[in-house]
Amino acid sequence: MAIVLESKKLVKTYGNLHAIRNVDLLFKDNIIYGLLGPNGAGKTTLMDMLSGGLFPSDGTIKVQEEVLKKGDTPKGMCYVREKNIHFPRLKVSEILRVASPFYENWDWAFTKELLQLFDVNPNKKISQLSRGAQSLVGNIIGLASRAPITLFDEPVLGLDVIMREQFYNVLLRDYADHPRTIILSTHLLDEISKIVEEIYILHTGSILLNESMEVIRSKAHIVSGKPAALKDFLSNKNILNIENYGNIEVASVFDEISDTEKRDSQKLDISIAGMSLQKLFTDLVEGVRKHD
Numbered sequence: 304m305a306i307v308l309e310s311k312k313l314v315k316t317y318g319n320l321h322a323i324r325n326v327d328l329l330f331k332d333n334i335i336y337g338l339l340g341p342n343g344a345g346k347t348t349l350m351d352m353l354s355g356g357l358f359p360s361d362g363t364i365k366v367q368e369e370v371l372k373k374g375d376t377p378k379g380m381c382y383v384r385e386k387n388i389h390f391p392r393l394k395v396s397e398i399l400r401v402a403s404p405f406y407e408n409w410d411w412a413f414t415k416e417l418l419q420l421f422d423v424n425p426n427k428k429i430s431q432l433s434r435g436a437q438s439l440v441g442n443i444i445g446l447a448s449r450a451p452i453t454l455f456d457e458p459v460l461g462l463d464v465i466m467r468e469q470f471y472n473v474l475l476r477d478y479a480d481h482p483r484t485i486i487l488s489t490h491l492l493d494e495i496s497k498i499v500e501e502i503y504i505l506h507t508g509s510i511l512l513n514e515s516m517e518v519i520r521s522k523a524h525i526v527s528g529k530p531a532a533l534k535d536f537l538s539n540k541n542i543l544n545i546e547n548y549g550n551i552e553v554a555s556v557f558d559e560i561s562d563t564e565k566r567d568s569q570k571l572d573i574s575i576a577g578m579s580l581q582k583l584f585t586d587l588v589e590g591v592r593k594h595d
């Protein structure tokens with residue numbers, strides 16, 4: 304698989320604030336990535352830099368193997384920003400006409416399908432649309448562009464659950480027909496866990512975890528049982544957090560648990576279940592906050 308976008312030792316400071324600290328990222332072709340992090344983690348700053356809109360304080364970015372220089376607009380990239388209202392007086396149809404020539408794979412038939420699916424009136428001005436519908440216009444551009452690298456910053460913010468579901472479904476359907484690199488930033492982790500194939504978790508400007516969802520599913524466990532049995536069973540495991548509920552302890556574990564260990568757990572009256580991405584994320588971030 305080819306690397307289409309990467310950063311090395313990327314830094315962004317605003318005065319004394321280190322918004323991004325030495326971040327290495329690697330995005331390959333034809334994968335859907337999730338960029339996850341709490342408020343203020345640096346997701347937008349990172350995406351702004353990857354798309355050439357913001358110049359790093361230090362470090363390098365390469366797009367399709369070419370170093371991104373100050374003022375460059377990366378080729379083959381579409382960036383759907385969270386705050387996307389550049390031309391509030393233009394009609395939706397006009398915005399689409401302005402955007403389309405920038406993308407060589409732009410598909411007008413797909414654009415019309417998306418306008419209908421998301422129930423966006425192309426004759427309305429951007430300023431007349433609800434917050435959610437404004438997000439949808441950005442999402443339509445991101446999808447219809449079929450850019451080889453597409454970045455969506457919080458694409459489902461302000462959308463109701465039905466529209467969010469529609470967006471994920473159409474994205475997955477179109478991605479299956481037209482594979483490309485898609486990077487989504489979001490807070491809605493359990494929703495995104497079904498969509499993305501690999502994640503980066505960002506916290507206070509640093510990467511806490513970069514892993515494929517396949518590995519996460521095999522390693523993220525909730526293990527519960529009596530404290531003594533649990534202590535023994537988890538002695539060599541990577542424990543993220545332990546909570547007490549009466550005489551039962553519940554541990555968040557990020558580690559492989561073998562079939563033999565699973566069989567042993569039954570004898571010890573220990574139960575093992577999968578851990579949600581939301582829980583993994585919370586325990587990782589809380590773990591770091593405790594040590595800060």
Ligand SMILES: Nc1ncnc2c1ncn2[C@@H]1O[C@H](COP(=O)(O)OP(=O)(O)OP(=O)(O)O)[C@@H](O)[C@H]1O
Pocket residue numbers: 317320322340341342343344345346347348349
């Ligand atoms: N132009 C700026 N000047 C000063 N500080 C900034 C600027 N832009 C962002 N920051 C700070 O950098 C940090 C990262 O912000 P950023 O918007 O990238 O985070 P985020 O993960 O996208 O957050 P959210 O999910 O809340 O949008 C925050 O502490 C923010 O206050």
